[in-house]
Amino acid sequence: MPFSTYLDSMRDDCKELVAQLSKSFEYVSILGTDVHAEAYRADRKMSSAQDGEGECGFVIKMHNGDSFYEYSCDDIKGDKKALAEKIVNSTKTDPELYERRVKTAPVSDTPMKKDFVRETDFDKYSDEYLLSLCKNVSKKLLEKDEKVLNAMVVIQPYTVSKLFITKNRELSQHYGWANGGKMVIYNDGKMAQARDFDGAGSLAEIIAKLDKNLDKLIDLAKHLTKAQPIKPGVYDVITDSSITGLIAHEAFGHGVEMDQFVKDRAMAKHCVGQYVASPITNMHDGAAATVSVASYFFDDDGVLAHDTQIIKDGILVAGLSDLASATQLGTEPTGNGRRDNYRRKAYSRMTNTFFSKGTDKLEDMIASVKHGYMLFETNNGMEDPKNWQIQCTAEYGIEIVDGKLTENYVSPVVMSGSVPELLKSISMISDEFEVHGSGYCGKGYKEWVRVSDGGPNLKARCKLG
Amino acid sequence: MKNLNKLLDEYEGMSGYRIVEKHVLSYELFFVHRSLETVRDTDTTATDVTVYVDHDGVMGDSTFHVYRSMTEDDIKNKIKTAASRALLVSNQPYELPDGGKLEEKLPTDLDKYEPKTLGRMIADAVYDADNVPGGSINALEIFIYREEKHVVNSRGVDKKQTVNRVMIEAIPTFTDRDESVELYEDHRFTKFDREKITAEISEKMKEVSDRYRAEKPGKELNVNVVLRPHEIASLCGELSYDCNYQAIYMHANLHKDGDDLQPGDCDKINLTMKGVIEGSENSAYFDGDGAKLTDTVIIKDGVVCGSHGSYRFGQYLGVKEPSGALGCIELGAGTLTDEEIGKEPYIDVVSMSGIQVDLYNDYIGGEIRLAYYYDGEKTTPVTGVSMSAKLSDVLSSLRLSKKTDVCRNYKGPVKLLMKGVSVL
Numbered sequence: 001m002p003f004s005t006y007l008d009s010m011r012d013d014c015k016e017l018v019a020q021l022s023k024s025f026e027y028v029s030i031l032g033t034d035v036h037a038e039a040y041r042a043d044r045k046m047s048s049a050q051d052g053e054g055e056c057g058f059v060i061k062m063h064n065g066d067s068f069y070e071y072s073c074d075d076i077k078g079d080k081k082a083l084a085e086k087i088v089n090s091t092k093t094d095p096e097l098y099e100r101r102v103k104t105a106p107v108s109d110t111p112m113k114k115d116f117v118r119e120t121d122f123d124k125y126s127d128e129y130l131l132s133l134c135k136n137v138s139k140k141l142l143e144k145d146e147k148v149l150n151a152m153v154v155i156q157p158y159t160v161s162k163l164f165i166t167k168n169r170e171l172s173q174h175y176g177w178a179n180g181g182k183m184v185i186y187n188d189g190k191m192a193q194a195r196d197f198d199g200a201g202s203l204a205e206i207i208a209k210l211d212k213n214l215d216k217l218i219d220l221a222k223h224l225t226k227a228q229p230i231k232p233g234v235y236d237v238i239t240d241s242s243i244t245g246l247i248a249h250e251a252f253g254h255g256v257e258m259d260q261f262v263k264d265r266a267m268a269k270h271c272v273g274q275y276v277a278s279p280i281t282n283m284h285d286g287a288a289a290t291v292s293v294a295s296y297f298f299d300d301d302g303v304l305a306h307d308t309q310i311i312k313d314g315i316l317v318a319g320l321s322d323l324a325s326a327t328q329l330g331t332e333p334t335g336n337g338r339r340d341n342y343r344r345k346a347y348s349r350m351t352n353t354f355f356s357k358g359t360d361k362l363e364d365m366i367a368s369v370k371h372g373y374m375l376f377e378t379n380n381g382m383e384d385p386k387n388w389q390i391q392c393t394a395e396y397g398i399e400i401v402d403g404k405l406t407e408n409y410v411s412p413v414v415m416s417g418s419v420p421e422l423l424k425s426i427s428m429i430s431d432e433f434e435v436h437g438s439g440y441c442g443k444g445y446k447e448w449v450r451v452s453d454g455g456p457n458l459k460a461r462c463k464l465g
Numbered sequence: 466m467k468n469l470n471k472l473l474d475e476y477e478g479m480s481g482y483r484i485v486e487k488h489v490l491s492y493e494l495f496f497v498h499r500s501l502e503t504v505r506d507t508d509t510t511a512t513d514v515t516v517y518v519d520h521d522g523v524m525g526d527s528t529f530h531v532y533r534s535m536t537e538d539d540i541k542n543k544i545k546t547a548a549s550r551a552l553l554v555s556n557q558p559y560e561l562p563d564g565g566k567l568e569e570k571l572p573t574d575l576d577k578y579e580p581k582t583l584g585r586m587i588a589d590a591v592y593d594a595d596n597v598p599g600g601s602i603n604a605l606e607i608f609i610y611r612e613e614k615h616v617v618n619s620r621g622v623d624k625k626q627t628v629n630r631v632m633i634e635a636i637p638t639f640t641d642r643d644e645s646v647e648l649y650e651d652h653r654f655t656k657f658d659r660e661k662i663t664a665e666i667s668e669k670m671k672e673v674s675d676r677y678r679a680e681k682p683g684k685e686l687n688v689n690v691v692l693r694p695h696e697i698a699s700l701c702g703e704l705s706y707d708c709n710y711q712a713i714y715m716h717a718n719l720h721k722d723g724d725d726l727q728p729g730d731c732d733k734i735n736l737t738m739k740g741v742i743e744g745s746e747n748s749a750y751f752d753g754d755g756a757k758l759t760d761t762v763i764i765k766d767g768v769v770c771g772s773h774g775s776y777r778f779g780q781y782l783g784v785k786e787p788s789g790a791l792g793c794i795e796l797g798a799g800t801l802t803d804e805e806i807g808k809e810p811y812i813d814v815v816s817m818s819g820i821q822v823d824l825y826n827d828y829i830g831g832e833i834r835l836a837y838y839y840d841g842e843k844t845t846p847v848t849g850v851s852m853s854a855k856l857s858d859v860l861s862s863l864r865l866s867k868k869t870d871v872c873r874n875y876k877g878p879v880k881l882l883m884k885g886v887s888v889l
Contacts, residue, residue, distance in 0.1 A: 006534050043715065045557070049527055049550040056532035057509060072507035074533035090506035093494070094585035102500040131553050149716035185717055191825050193717075229828055232685075232853055232889045263497050263604040265636060265647060324503065343509050345495065382818035384834065386638070386647040387676075389849065391818035391832040412823050416832035416851045444634060444649055465830055465851040465889060 001123055003115070003174040004034035004161035006056070013076050014165040017060070020084035022167060025062040025069070027107040029166045030076070031300055032058050033342045037158035040127070042134035044142055044150045049131045052156050057342040060087060061301075061323075066101040067093075068324050072343045104327045111168040116297035120176035121202045122157045130155050130203075137211045141184055145218050148184050149191075153210065155180040157203055164302040173297040177450070179438045180206035182214075184221050192224035192411075195377070195395070199293050199437030199452065220396075227396055227411035232465040236372030237415070238365050238400070238457055241434040245453025246378045246392045247460075248283055248353045249441065251419045252276070253453070254383035256285075256310055256319035257336070257348040257443075262328045266385040271316050277423035279314040282356035283455075287335055292452035293437035294351035301337035301346055308334050314424075322348045340447045347443055355455035358429025365428045365459045366400055373397035373464065374405060375413055378439070388419040397464070417463045430457035469514065469531060470617065472540055478548045480524075481517040481561055481619040485753055486510060488613045492580035496605040499592060516544060517561070517619075518551035524558040525551035559780040562756040563620040569750050572743060573655045575629040580609045583631075583657065590659040591635055594666035600674055602666070603647065604636040616755035624755045630655050630746040635666055637673040646676045648816050648835065653746050653873055672815050676835045679846035682888070688838075689811040690852055690886040696820045698875035700829070701736060701794045703822040708763040710774030714781050719824045720769045727767030729861030735797030736764040738773040739876075742793040747874035752790035761788040767860075796877030799865025806880070812847065812888060813837040822856065829856045833888070854886040 014030045021028040037052030058076050062069040069091035076083060093101075134153040141151035157178040164171040181197030196217050200206050239247065252268070260266035268276075277283075287296045287305035298304050301323035308318050321329070322337030325348050338349035366374065377395035384390065392415045399408035415422075435454035442448050473482045493505035512531040517524060527550035529543045570576075575583065587607050595602045608631065615625045631654055638647040650669050652662065692700070704726075712718040720726065727733055740758030741748040751757060756776045763771040772782070779787025806813075818832040830853030838847045866880035 045714065047554050047556065049553050050547070051529045054530045056530075056534055067501050068503040070503065070505040072505070072509055074509050077534075087506075090508075091504050092581065093501065093504055094581045097494070097501050097585050097588065100496075100499060100501045102497060102502050127550050128553055131550075185715075187716075191719055193825065227826065229826065229853070229855070232851065232887055262502075263636065264638070264645070265603055267645075270643075328497070328502070343489070343491075343507050345493070345503060345505055380819065382832075384818065386645065387834070387848075389818065389832060389834060391851075393821055411826050412821060412828055414821055414830055414832070414851060414853070416818070418849070445651065463851065463889065465853040465887075 001120065001159055003117065003172055007032045007034050007161050007163040007172070010076070011163065011165065011170070014163065016080045017076055017083060018165055018167055020080045021060065021062060021087065024088050025064050027063040027109060029061045029164065029302055030058055031342065032163040034161040035158065037156060040130045040134050040155045041152065042131065042138045043152040044138065047131060047135055049127050052158060055341040059339070059342045062091070063107050065106055066103055070345065102328065105330060107323065107327055109166050109168045113170045116173040118175035120159060121204055122159065122176055125203050133207060133210060137182060140211065141182065141214055141218065144214060147186055147188050148218065149187050150185045151182065153182045155206060164298060166302065169302055171298050171302055175296065177201060177293045177437065178203050178206045180210055181438070182210065182217060184217055186218070186221035186225060188222060188225040190225045192221050194221035194224055197438045201291060223409045224396060224411055227409040230397065230410040230413055230464050234461065234463050236369045236459065236461050237464070238369065238374040238459050240374070240376045240457065241454045242378045242436050243375045243392065243394050244355055244455040244458050245353065245436055246381050247422065247458070248355050248455060249350060249451070249453045250381040250383045250390050250392055251423060252283060252310055253285060253350040253353045255385040255388070255419065257350070258319040258321035258329060259325040259348040260385050261319060262325045267388050268316060268319065268385065274316060275314050276316045276420055277311050277314045278426040280358060280429055281311055281314050281423060281426055282309065283311040283354070284309050284356065285320055285350050285353040287351040290352050290354070290435055292352045292435050293450045294452055299335045299337040300339045301333060303333045303335045303337060306335040320348050320350065322346050338449045340449060344447060347447060349443065349449050350441060350451050352435060352452045354435050354453055355429070355458065357431055357433040357456040360428040360430050362430045362432060362457050365430060365457060366405060367403035368428065368459065369400045369403060372400045373410065373413065374400055375415065379412060389416070390419050390422060391416045414465050415462050416465065422460055422462050425461040426458050428459035432456050469540065472537065472544060473514070476544050476548065478518065479516050480519040483515040483561065483616070483618040483754065484512065486512045486615045490611045492584055492609045494584045494588060494607040496588065498601065498603055516547040516551055518548055519558065520552055521555070523555040525554035525556065527551040527554065557781055559777050561618050561620050562622055562754050562776050565622055565624060565755070565757065567624040567750060570627040571655065571748050573629040575609070575631060575655065575657060576611070578657065583609055586657065586659065587631065587633060587662065590662040591633065591666050593663045594670055597670045597674060599639050599641050600670045601638050601640065602635055603638040606634040608632045616751065616753065618755055622755035624751045626750050628746065637666065637669040639674040639677040641677060644677070646673060648673045648676060655744060655746055672835060675846040676848060679835055679848035681849040682838060682847055686888040687885055688888055689809055690883045690888065691806060691811055691813040692881045692883065693814065694870055694872035694875060694879055696814065696817060697796065697877060697881045698794065698872055699820045700822050701796055701875060703824055704736060705738060705763060705794055707824055708769060708772045710772055710778035710782050710784065710787065713772060714778050722769055724769045725767060726764065726769065726860050731862050732799035732801065732865040733767040734764050735766065737762045737795045738788065738791035739793040739795050740791055742795060742871060742876045744871040745793050745874055745876070747792040749792055756787070756789040758789040758791055759786065761791065793874045796865070796875070798867050798869050799878050801864040801866045801880060801882055806882060807839065810841045811839050824856065827856045829854050829859055850888050852886050852888045854883060859883045
């Protein structure tokens with residue numbers, strides 16, 4: 001599937017509108033989005049094949065050395081002079097707020113013209129094939145064990161086309177990502193759900209994984225029906241890569257989003273250059289840091305993708321910024337300006353966030369634990385960048401006794417406490433590495449964007465409840 | 466939409482359709498401290514079309530998006546693709562809601578004001594509370610929405626409703642020397658009440674200064690815990706999902722009609738799903754299918770007694786008159802007074818990272834960002850602790866306050882007392 005023909009046809013319209021608005025503003029950018037998604041799903045009783053989340057529209061950003069102004073709309077065809085007048089009028093404020101505008105440096109508009117493409121294989125697979133696959137895998141899961149009440153299987157490819165135009169810049173990007181997975185609801189006296197979801201740059205990879213590990217998934221569900229609540233306490237823990245990613249995300253992902261620096265909402269602003277984690281710890285974020293769900297070529301401010309090292313050998317070295325926050329802080333934006341969709345504001349957001357791998361063997365890490373838990377699978381988390389508290393919920397944990405994993409499962413497991421205490425307690429890091437590209441991240445309780453996170457296994461000490 | 470109707474009516478390969486169009490106008494202000502950082506204005510429409518095809522004794526459906534940029538040929542192609550996809554889908558048949566024209570506006574006074582003026586008035590109301598020594602509002606986001614939802618289907622439904630609502634996100638902060646703490650708060654309303662906004666933010670300014678002074682208790686506690694509306698609403702949301710037609714149809718529900726959730730001595734839960742709760746932005750006169758909404762009691766005196774949900778899943782379960790997808794929850798008032806709460810030591814939870822309610826694992830818990838701990842003699846702010854309890858024990862012993870309020874989609878007691886909770 002090529003770059004959006006619609007957006008391609010709108011290049012001149014964008015340039016014309018930029019020219020009109022440039023009569024009123026020093027900096028004008030237009031981001032056009034055309035995102036298509038499909039969702040195939042099957043379970044015991046139902047199936048569906050339809051459009052998934054999508055969007056098609058424009059957001060115009062303007063700046064004159066004070067506040068930023070934005071206007072979101074579905075189309076910009078027609079009389080550009082009239083549209084420009086409408087936009088200028090719409091973004092005016094009550095006169096009493098006029099004097100309260102921020103004062104900032106001008107926005108730089110470095111010339112660049114480039115078209116970025118990462119090909120997908122989505123066109124190779126028909127609706128019929130993908131839906132049949134979901135139905136077949138669901139059927140197989142249901143037939144494996146009568147205690148499987150339901151088995152849901154999904155495949156969700158999506159393709160992104162974005163066009164970014166300023167007076168000096170003309171960028172386009174086209175790429176795709178696919179998610180897929182399965183979930184069973186199991187009843188063995190007690191009900192439990194077990195999931196196995198993943199993401200990949202091609203449908204071939206998702207398809208290859210979809211009907212693998214079916215027995216393992218049912219076995220997990222069986223164990224979860226026997227899971228007990230954990231006795232609250234402080235334990236040695238080993239994390240799987242998804243929990244490692246959740247810690248990275250909640251602890252120092254949100255904590256270094258630099259729009260929070262501007263608002264004095266992040267303690268990290270005062271800790272750059274200081275030890276915030278164990279000296280064996282390294283952490284990155286960036287659309288260019290790895291290939292996963294958040295690997296775009298330029299962000300929603302037209303800034304090229306970066307690979308930002310956030311923590312280097314335990315020391316906090318850098319944060320993540322969008323255009324507005326970098327302009328106010330007097331720094332270079334890091335390519336982390338992201339929008340939920342064209343209707344929403346761009347904020348500083350994470351992309352692909354992960355701890356770097358270490359040198360330890362996972363089996364040695366488990367063997368080093370006298371009594372503790374290995375934690376698996378992200379459920380949810382919540383950030384607190386100002387006060388450096390953290391809450392991460394794992395789907396389940398397995399008790400470790402005398403250096404060995406037992407058959408004792410606990411669920412759910414809520415890990416909480418102080419971010420620096422947790423990160424400074426990291427004593428071993430495995431030589432394995434996996435990034436999970438099937439997540440979403442909100443800012444507070446809104447502004448959802450697709451993110452990945454992950455890394456190696458970590459050994460740390462923290463409070464579980 | 467007219468043209469879309471025509472194209473759908475003209476297409477012969479389908480048995481029905483539904484169009485859901487949502488037109489949103491918004492005006493948004495973003496403040497950094499007291500300075501205006503960003504001004505946004507939006508005028509956007511989202512249109513979803515679902516095509517239904519009866520085939521081989523079953524029913525298929527498929528939904529697609531329509532964008533303003535699309536040509537007539539683009540839309541024709543989308544219809545054709547959706548009809549083909551629907552043929553691949555073999556679901557149990559059901560009838561779309563029929564007939565009924567409606568055009569309503571949810572109660573509001575927000576439309577009396579120009580959005581620019583209203584934005585400034587809201588900002589003034591928030592910053593009026595910024596008068597606590599050491600306190601500040603480090604960020605404020607104001608979203609003023611006018612949302613018009615229009616549902617049309619092939620069986621004559623043609624319903625339109627307008628919701629005017631405001632969401633504000635204010636970040637009260639307290640700083641002393643080099644140390645600083647904050648609380649995250651959002652407020653939602655459909656009527657402008659300047660004094661109420663200022664009073665709510667003032668309360669948060671006081672609480673954030675208490676968070677600065679808050680300490681972790683010296684020992685693990687087993688104590689009564691009081692939850693506030695935000696967390697009570699989450700608990701009610703989990704209980705209501707368990708009684709949803711779709712959860713029942715998908716075998717994902719845990720409880721069934723007649724199950725007693727509260728066998729102990731406690732204030733009994735009376736939970737009703739509602740279409741409209743005055744003051745709630747989630748209020749609606751019809752659901753996404755354009756179906757009429759019927760308020761439905763799902764838990765009475767602690768016993769599961771009903772279910773709720775969309776026309777589709779209601780019909781799948783054989784419900785004669787499905788409730789429609791109800792967006793609001795009302796929990797009946799209890800008997801608890803503040804005097805009773807104070808008879809024993811308790812922790813009054815002001816702010817959590819996010820309450821975790823897990824019916825399958827019989828669990829309720831989460832990290833507490835700020836609470837007040839009354840030890841029987843004095844009250845001190847506490848932080849850095851987590852609570853966890855067995856959900857069934859909590860339900861069987863809980864107490865609910867007499868006093869009620871509205872919070873998002875919830876109306877009900879402002880306090881819920883859980884007995885003997887582990888706090889570490």
